[in-house]
Structure formats: C-alpha cells, structure tokens
Amino acid sequence: xxxxxxxxxxxxxxxxxxxxxxxxxxxxxxxxxxxxxxxxxxxxxxxxxxxxxxxxxxxxxxxxxxxxxxxxxxxxxxxxxxxxxxxxxxxxxxxxxxxxxxxxxxxxxxxxxxxxxxxxxxxxxxxxxxxxxxxxxx
Numbered sequence: 001x002x003x004x005x006x007x008x009x010x011x012x013x014x015x016x017x018x019x020x021x022x023x024x025x026x027x028x029x030x031x032x033x034x035x036x037x038x039x040x041x042x043x044x045x046x047x048x049x050x051x052x053x054x055x056x057x058x059x060x061x062x063x064x065x066x067x068x069x070x071x072x073x074x075x076x077x078x079x080x081x082x083x084x085x086x087x088x089x090x091x092x093x094x095x096x097x098x099x100x101x102x103x104x105x106x107x108x109x110x111x112x113x114x115x116x117x118x119x120x121x122x123x124x125x126x127x128x129x130x131x132x133x134x135x136x137x138x
Contacts, residue, residue, distance in 0.1 A: 003095060006087045007103035014107040023107070024076065030086070031079030037071035050123030052116040053077040057124070059131035065090050066135055068128065080109070080121060088128055093136035097129060 001009075017023050037056060046056040053074035059066050068089045070081040087103065088096055104110055110118050 003087055003091065003099045003101075007101070007106075010083065010086070010103045011106050020108075020112055023112070027079035027083065027109075028075055029079070030082035031072075031075055031077075034071065034078060034082040034085070035069065037069050041069065042071060048120075048123050048127050050126075051077070051120035052114075053120070055081060055120065055124060057081075057127055057131070059128075059135070061093075061135045061138070065092055066096065066132060068131070070124075077117070077120065080117075081124065083109075084121075084124060084128065093132040096132035097136065101125065 014023055014026065017026065037058070041058050042054075042056050046058050048055040048057060051072075053072050055070065055072045055077060057068060057070045059068050061067075066089075068085050070085055072078040072081050083103075087101065088099070091099075104121060110121065113121070
C-alpha cells in the first residue's frame with residue numbers, strides 16, 4: 001500500500017462520521033492500537049520539542065525502510081501519533097520526504113485541534129522528516 005492509499009483509507013474511515021466527537025473517539029482508538037514504546041525510549045533525547053503534550057519518537061533503518069515507534073502521555077495526541085505512523089511507518093526515506101500528507105487537512109484534524117496541538121502536529125511531522133533526511137544522507 002502506498003502512502004496515498006493509506007491516507008485515502010484514513011479519509012474514508014473518518015468520512016463515516018459526521019460528528020467530531022465520533023472522530024475524536026476514532027483518533028483515541030488509533031492510539032489504543034499503538035504498540036507500546038519501551039520505557040527506556042521515553043527519554044529527553046526522543047522527546048519532540050514544540051508539542052503541548054509529551055511526545056516521543058524513535059526511528060531505525062531496516063532493509064532500506066524506516067521503522068518508527070512513537071508514544072504520548074496524552075490520549076488524543078497518542079492517537080495522532082498512531083495516525084501519522086500508520087501512514088509513514090515502514091517507508092523509505094525518499095517516500096517520506098516526497099509525501100504530501102494531505103489526510104490531516106482532509107479529515108479536518110488541524111482545524112478541530114487547538115492551535116498549540118496543531119503546532120504539535122507540525123513538530124511531529126518535522127521530526128519524522130528529519131529522521132528520513134538523516135537516513136537518506138547515510
């Protein structure tokens with residue numbers, strides 16, 4: 001499945017709900033499905049600057065693809081982390097760097113979060129792309 005196909009699936013899934021409280025519940029469900037991050041990876045080195053909540057990401061390159069792990073101390077933000085990883089995990093650095101991540105706006109996520117949470121999404125995306133840039137340079 002391509003990045004765009006993954007985004008389109010998310011857009012379709014969110015399109016089944018008219019009310020935003022239902023969409024928030026779906027985001028939270030995504031977070032509940034996120035694989036737990038080892039406690040030792042929840043450290044200052046992996047902490048994302050610019051997020052209102054605490055958010056951690058790790059990345060490793062395996063067979064040319066980046067495997068991300070992520071977590072947050074806030075249930076809704078953990079769901080956002082899970083959404084991002086469902087689209088970007090297990091992709092090549094080039095795929096990540098070339099991706100147009102349109103699903104965030106199409107599901108209305110950015111406009112239904114507080115400005116500080118929206119800034120947090122931008123900070124998360126920046127970090128994921130920085131990992132991709134670093135691995136592409138290797």
